[in-house]
């Protein structure tokens with residue numbers, strides 16, 4: 001649940017392009033963070049809405065908008081042999097576990 005006082009999420013994306021909108025909750029993250037002051041910080045934790053530089057004290061908001069990269073010939077075989085993928089949420093599947101239809105039909109991706 002969103003905290004009433006939490007600032008609006010930064011969503012710089014367009015619904016027309018492949019993207020992922022993420023919330024930094026309950027996800028075990030390991031992050032190397034390089035601050036503009038030159039410091040290299042390392043964080044491990046379950047919530048990463050913001051990080052605070054341990055050197056200069058600046059607080060940085062983490063982006064919620066990611067542009068995934070489609071697996072290509074170079075990487076596809078690796079991920080096929082080493083599957084580390086998220087499973088879809090049950091609210092986004094039908095009773096058999098298959099993906100729900102795309103609201104406006106599947107777009108041609110050219111790939």
Ligand SMILES: [Zn+2]
Nearest residue numbers: 035037053056
């Ligand atoms: Zn810093």
